[in-house]
Amino acid sequence: MRVYNFSAGPSAISSEVLKKARDEFLDFAGTGMSVTEISHRDKAFEAVVKETESLVRELLRVPEDYCVIFVQGGASTQFAAVPLNLMRNGKADYIVTGNFAKKAWQEGLIYGDAVKIGDSSDKLYSYIPDVDKLEYTEGADYVHITSNNTIFGSRYSKYPNCKAPLVADMSSEIFSRNTDVSKFGVIYAGAQKNLAPAGLTIVIAKRSLIQEPLKICPTMLKWKVQDENGSLYNTPPAFPIYMAGLVLKELKEKGGVEAIQQINEYKAKLLYDFIDGSALYKNCVEPEFRSIMNVPFVTGNAELDAKFISEAKQAGLVSLKGHRLVGGMRASIYNAMPVEGVKALINFMKKFETENK
């Protein structure tokens, strides 16, 4: 029996995509080989890379002067790649709105003057600082944000309007809502939430910004090198690229980002409305900044939380345990989580609330 998987990442992939991958697992595109064993220089596989790139471009309306590259190492590797590719003047601004935003900032400190210009840790990252009131550093190489905070469940409702190029880690929300890519210098994202199995990272960067990486930048982390080689500088993470292609094809068929955004907002509203109306559950994020991807909630009683998680699992609602930094529960309701999954969760929450009054 397939369960509803609320994991924050790696996370649910649509059953249709999984079935397609399974059905052609031993014979990819009539090659007589699995996509997991075909040479990355084979024309059949090169076509996958090209098609996947072109789907990314189409679905996010990526401007022509931006590259779209597929790399490895997760967003955590990009925390270093960002300064190593961009920090030519030795300073950059960081807005610290969660755990990964903080890690990105700390990694920036290795390579230069990473200035923390905003910080919402005073209220356990339950809001986003007012980006219009921050003091941006003159001459900064970039301003780094984490657009959606997986752990704390917050997200930007508007983006900084800064002089320096805006760099965003969009790991947990890419392809979930409309994004004007032209407002960003660089967008990067680990694929394991809305795009593909773990092991793939996507980087979208304005080409004019990435021409002079720092000398100490490992060749493999140079976006310019990856761009010039069409993501085939070395052997790419072939299977997740292929899966990303399947996921994006399905997204396109379903109406693209605009269509999925409506569904995502509907799913999130169902869940937040229920939580806000309930006497047992609580979400601590300021409403304006509530993520439509990651919905943490608590009962306020750690024992009851544990009971909830265990009984939910029995009911086929899995990976609802909150991150250890927050406790309680977290429902990650990425693109692949169907409305029925959210409704099943709400029904379970109702039942649990009644039983545990």
Place this chain on the structure above:
Amino acid sequence: MRVYNFSAGPSAISSEVLKKARDEFLDFAGTGMSVTEISHRDKAFEAVVKETESLVRELLRVPEDYCVIFVQGGASTQFAAVPLNLMRNGKADYIVTGNFAKKAWQEGLIYGDAVKIGDSSDKLYSYIPDVDKLEYTEGADYVHITSNNTIFGSRYSKYPNCKAPLVADMSSEIFSRNTDVSKFGVIYAGAQKNLAPAGLTIVIAKRSLIQEPLKICPTMLKWKVQDENGSLYNTPPAFPIYMAGLVLKELKEKGGVEAIQQINEYKAKLLYDFIDGSALYKNCVEPEFRSIMNVPFVTGNAELDAKFISEAKQAGLVSLKGHRLVGGMRASIYNAMPVEGVKALINFMKKFETENK
């Protein structure tokens, strides 16, 4: 119809492993989730990581004071990770015996005094320099070798007996022949030849050597950090780790590295003997240094080579095109290539030779 896949990497995976992965692709270990979507913090997946690590340790007899970590980015990323983790005195020796050995050396130059103490480019990398006659640099942080050269088809018949720790890129031969891990400071390998689909890199390192990475080392490239976190510092490349587990379980069942080495030597002997006895085909590597994994051969006529590759493909023998730096053909006969595949290739070669006299 399954073909015989002679690709240099990504490369053939055993049909049994592929079938097992396919059969449980939608429901991994009874979790109701695909292994491609399960949280890396789920106990069922953590067990996979632990079991795969322990299979690596068992099959290669890894000493207890060595770590075994699973990372991303391919050997090319490790070309930077090696100096970033080890080059504390700013100098290291490199033996350049092929294309990737050269790239590793060039990457070393970014971070310090990377001394090329051996070089076999004078004869198109068709031999390995005599390691007993090289001048090793006093006080070098390490000596780097590429133990098997995928492109040119050579390999070390004995290893340097040097004072500095020996670091080896074993991408294209790991698990194919007996290796005394204790003779090395660090062994690393991209998985996409003998171990798993692309997207996974394995690093085996003596713990005492890796405690002080350079300050400029990206956190994700610090072996120490990966070791301390059991390869779960961030989201790991879950699917290839799972596949590596399946591949290694099968290897263990078949008698381990000793058993597969015998088969590999037998396959290689069949092919080299046929080539050496033929009037049409030629392998240019000095016999002592011939790889048992990658067997390049040429007819000496580029048009005939192209015809060979095309007709072989029609006969279900694919990815036989040699690397552009060498031309001609290359048969990569990794662990997953059955003896029958090599025999089918030889039969085709015979037939082609007769038809093209």
